[in-house]
Amino acid sequence: MSFIIYALLNTAFVMLISPLFVSLIKKVKAYTQGRQGPPLLQTYYMLLKLLKKERVYSDNTSLIMRITPYINIVCVLVASLCVPVVYIPAQIAGFGSIILFLYLLVFAKFFMALAGLDAGSTFGGMGSSREMTVSAVIEPVIIIVFAALGLLLKTTNLYDMFTTSLNSSLFINPSTLLISLSLFIILIVETARIPVDNPETHLELTMIHEAMILEYSGSDLAMMEMSHAVKQTILMAVFINILIPWGLTSAPNALTVSISAVTFIIKGMVLAVAVGFFESMFAKSRLFRLPNLFMLAFFFSFSTILFELLK
């Protein structure tokens, strides 16, 4: 029962704030480029508009094209249950298992890539090919990062991780710096941002994520965008809850929950701004340069492990 409440609260909250972060990042980038940028609520408007529009399907497409948006949004939402932002609930049914969390995201990615191939357009194929490549190469990094965290926090469950990091503030821990770097890189990669991917472009060959959903339109597109936004939010949440967990609570009542919600929004906006600046500092790098970036992350997290072993 309590879990259902948590689920409703958490999901609703995440869905509510995700678009905000998206447009915030856009805004920051616009400022750095000397433009004024869209209003903060722009993403909400866009989603509503898309919901109203009809869908257009290519003749080549099969049912994969049609079911993918549902699968995507569902997987991401269920994944979001693994990352508590309003409050940390009690363990149930192994939610919060790292592997489950990651593989739900992979599930979404898998079908998105299929959908990219479905229409038989050159862009879609290229997008899925690159997406799968990038995700394959980043995978070991992610696992190692979480392994390092597991080594640090002596657990492999996100809920427990957050709780421990809440109780013992990790910020002063030397390893944490390294971990945070790797986590940040993962965030950049998974949310398809520069230098890995370029969310603005639509026709250039640099794009990955956008290329896959190129064929989508109307309410389907709305779902895709939404799931992308939510995914970004929960990844940010992982970053935040592990490094700066203050405000998050494991003893839910009206006050604490609202506090943690508010603090999360603030922290999230800070992080979003950081991401925005980070994006504007770099240029899109070649696809085959990416492994170097990943190796960097890998190195950081592996050296964390070494630190832990040496201690």
Add this chain to the structure above:
Amino acid sequence: MINLPVLDDITKILFVLVLATAALIITIRTLTSLLNIYSIQSWVIAAVAFVLYLKNGSIVLLLLAILTIASKAFLVPFVMRRIQKSMHIKRDLEFRYLTPIGSILVGTAMIFLVYWSFSQFLPELSSETMFFPGAVIGVSLALMGMMVIFTRKQMITKILGYLTMENGVLLFSLFVAELSFIIELLIILDLVMLIVLATVLAFGIDTSIDEFHDKLNSFTLWFKE
């Protein structure tokens, strides 16, 4: 039973003769003279047998001597001459693997080698004084025969080499003797048959198939149609 040291000396001389014939067989090129040398060798072996008979008069030795002369000095050479006539081959010129000189050297090496090896064993085997040298000479004679087989080209010569080996074995057996005579006899017959067959085959190699089959049947008379 005459027991004189002179007998042993005679035996030694005979041994030398045997070796000499072997050396000749290795080197000589003309087939006819090869055959003659061979029959001489057989005579010498027979002589050794005879001397041994004088020494420790076991009748078997005497019989052996006679048998040897009969088979090796007369029968076999006769057959081979016949074949060789019909084969129109006079001489055997090429050598393989070893030049005559080389094979003689190797032969000598063989003698020493066999001597060394046997000296580990045989002295304790028989009281007979001449037994050990006899054994050594015999085995080395056999080995030299083998050398003849693989150094000479002509089949006839190879067969002679084989016969030389036989002589070596015979020489060896003389000093132990007393395999029951029937066995000795059988062995000799056996070998004779072998030689005949080999000769016929050799003939077959150098002539047409039909002639060969005629010859084959003529040597196994009762099969002829």
Add this chain to the structure above:
Amino acid sequence: MMMNLLFVCGLCVFFGLALAQIVFVTKASAVVRRFSLWAMLLASILFLAFSLNIVLHNSTFSLNLYELTNDLRFSFLVDRLAAYFMLIISLVSGVACLYSLGYIEHNGTNTGKNFLVAMMSLFIISMLLIVASDNTFSFLFFWEIMSLTSFFMVLFEREKPDTRKSALFYFVMTQMSTVFLMFGFIAIHHATGSFDIGSVTGVSPFFKGAVFLSLFIGFGIKAGIMPFHKWLPYAHSASPSNISALMSGVMIKVAIYGLVRYLVFVLTPDRWWGVMVLIFGTFSAVLGVIYALKEHDIKKLLAYHSIENIGIIVIGIGLYLIFQSYGFTDLATLALIAALFHSLNHALFKSLLFLTTGSVINATGTRNIEKMGGLIKVMPYTGILFLIGAVSIAALPPFNGFVSELMIFQAFLQSFVIGNPFLKIILFLGLSLFALTSALAAACFVKAFGLIFLAAPRSEEARKAKEVSTSMIAAPAILAIGCLLLGVFSFQLFSSQGYTLPIPNLMVIGLVLIITLALVWLFMRLVGNKNSRKSETWGCGIISQNSKMEYTASGFSEPILTIFRPIYRTRKKSERNFNDAGKSIFKDGTAEIQTFKLFEERIYIPVANFVQKLSNIISNLHDVDLDTYILYSFIAVVILILAVGWLI
């Protein structure tokens, strides 16, 4: 008693059928074949019941069937482990028989088909009896029969030259595995003094290590652990698909059974074994999937994935050995269960994939995925089934592949309990490689499914393809259902058997997924715009998009090939011709990507060449004339005389 009946009935059915089919190999008609396949299906169900009973009640069953001489016995002892593998075998075999009902009639001569059926039944029963054997003699006996029958089945399409090549390769490799097994078994016999499978004690660690190595190589060859895997892609792609399903789904599991049985229950493992096994497993997994990515022959692709999954299973075994040697019993159990459970899962989804692939190949008449595409519209059922297989093998929740891989992840992640830092680092590296493996597997199956079933057809055959007959859909469907159920109810399954493992309760999660889906769907119905229209694919202003412009398989895997160039030793060749001297107007040109067959070119071929040379030298010694023969004897005699004088 009941069990005896089941067991013996099953035996009789299989042997009887095999005999009948062989005797009437030229005469038997399609009806007879169909009948025998049904009977085999029945017999497999008997064995299924038999093994299920033992697995669930954790009982044991023993039967002394027949004594050849007093120490050569065909006697069987089925404990829980054996029964578990018998379960896998009988399940997959039954499904394969069902599939063959439709499949087998498609090609081959009447005699050939009868022979195939006969071999199939011998093959199945021999696998069952290997697992059931309680002494090394009957183990080896049936092992050889298994190898032979599978060899004949690989040779089914014997008129194709590459089939012959594969068959030869396969035969030699199986014989090699037999050689190593024989050595191991005989060594065990040397230690214990009997053929019985009992724990070996009181032997020198060196001896034990030698036995372990030879058994590991022996089973490794059969299981396709790198670098002994090379036969697997050849054999599996050469044989008919129902047979590939059996070989890849089941036969290599028999090798896994042997590995577990002898490593865990017969020899008492040392620590370094665990490390070694782990390393071999990891490399098989990674390299297997990496090589799979470059394959465009769908069956070879699947075969390489078998290597990958075997690697995963072996990783589990390795972890078990390591944890056991440190005394972490819970983690050890977790790892072992993961390995065993993954064997079952792999058997299910890999056979599923091979069977559906067989249907696709029958429909299109090609194995090259470049020539397929758009099939999901013409053969929807096959498409969906293949998709389920792909999702399971890519380890996506809530399917069965996910559960076993999750267990192994858990085992890895909790390995920080081990003190030894060196080992710890190895484990973390293994973990990252393992993660890479599963991610690449996902990529590979996006490629496979996407290019076979999605977009527009890329060849006439693909356009003309038809959906296959009922039995060829029903059989994979069973497996697909199995994949889903084993995933969703995994938690309940293990807890019912008394294992509480740190795995999420996928039933609940599945429920949540469905509820969320329902909510989303409802929301979209209420708020979203429902109507949709068709249009052509947006091609950036191209007049008309045709299938030539689709992304090809090689295009899809090109980035990965480039990133892993050091492993593939990828050689890119391209020459261009130009119309003008200034090399500005492109006329035509060719481009190709070659990958370096590391193992074949560095290990197999050199060894083969060496043996060839040696044997040529030796056998040339024989083709000479009499003189030389006599010379040989002469030398031999002289040496003997010397040796006698010298040594004695």
Add this chain to the structure above:
Amino acid sequence: MLLAYIISGLVIMGFMLLRFFAPARRADYLNSLAIAQSAIFLILSIASLIYIPQPSFFFSRYLMIDQLAVYGALISCGIFLLASFYARGYVRRLVELHDIEVRELRLFYAAYNLLLIVVVFAFYCNNLALFWILLELTTILSAVLIVTLNAKENIVAALKYVFTASTAMLFSIIGLIILFALTKQATGVGTLNWDVLMQQAASMSPRLFTFAFVFIFIGFAAKAGIVPFHTWLPQAHAKAPSVISVLLSAVLLNIGIFGVLRLYAVAHQTAAWHDVSLILIGFGVLTIAVAALSMLPRGNVKKLVAFSSIEHMGFLLVGIGLGTPLALFWVLFHILAHALVKTLLFFSAGILHQQYHSNQFEDMKDVFTLQPLAAWGLIVGSMAIIGVPIFPVFLSKLNILTELADYSLPVLFIILLCFLIVAAAFAVILIRTIPQTGEIKHEPYRVSVSMKLPIMFLFAGIVILGVYFPGGLHNMLVGIVNSLGF
């Protein structure tokens, strides 16, 4: 008893040689006589197994009937019987093709029957010297059998056979003489009777015995096709008509092995048996290795099979060298199994040769359509000879190797690798050959029933022997092993 053998043998010889009695189809007439003789001999052997107390001695102890001898005789007579049946169709065909002239037929069959007599008595020998003589006789007779064919190569092959074999045999006379002297030294009177040797072995000087053994071994090795005295074997087997190849490979080689076996039994009574074992196993391994490696590049079916005979003789030698009762038991079984399988292989090869007039594998096109029986005979035979289950060779192979493990593990491993190469050799040939199809179609040669029946029989025989071990056979082999004093 033995008189019965001789008389029946001579009577039949007589029938053969009767000049005036020359029926139209001489081939079949002579063949029937051959069949009759082998049948009679088989019956006589069975009878002597049942009714004669073993061991019992004849002709002033020159001959002896004991279980080992009877075992050998039984196998040989059985093979001879099968071969005679096969020969009926086979020789008729040879005559049609003028591979053999009609006038040679008498010679052929006379030699054939003589060979049978000699072989049987070789097994019944008690006196080693007599054994030697008969062994030499088999050489002569089989050489004659080889050269009856109309081809020069046969003469060459026969010459190689005669020379290589008999030069080696001469050395074994030397050995025998030393042995004789040894017994004389040990017990005033010298003898070469096996039973006496068995009794007195203990009193001989081990060093000298080994010395003698080495020399005797040279000869027997040459007859049994042991490397490096095996050189005559491949060509002789390949060139001889398949019937004769069968006899050479499945019967004559066994005699050599039996000789070694009896000698080893004597050696086992002396203190020298460790050295002797060492020698035997050394030669065995060498033989296996050389044979295995020489098989790989062979394109000639009969040569391939011949080399595999060499390899198996080597393996038997190893088994004997181990000298444990179990090893010997399985060695004896292996001899039987090997004989049967080899017969099957050569019969099939014979049919194929008459179909394609060639032993080369690449000439054999559309085998399955033209000669399915022979093709399957070849396949099954190869499977059986490389020792895979449901065939008897597997059992003996496994058990002898198991015994070998107690002697030395490295040797075991080497031998296993050699077996791998052998298997590869057979697989290479078969897989390349069997499926190949040719553009020019031969008309199928109709194989006569008399050739099919033996093959059928052998199929059944090897499969049954592979999965069912007759109790009688078991007791007999155990009896033999005991009678050899192990």
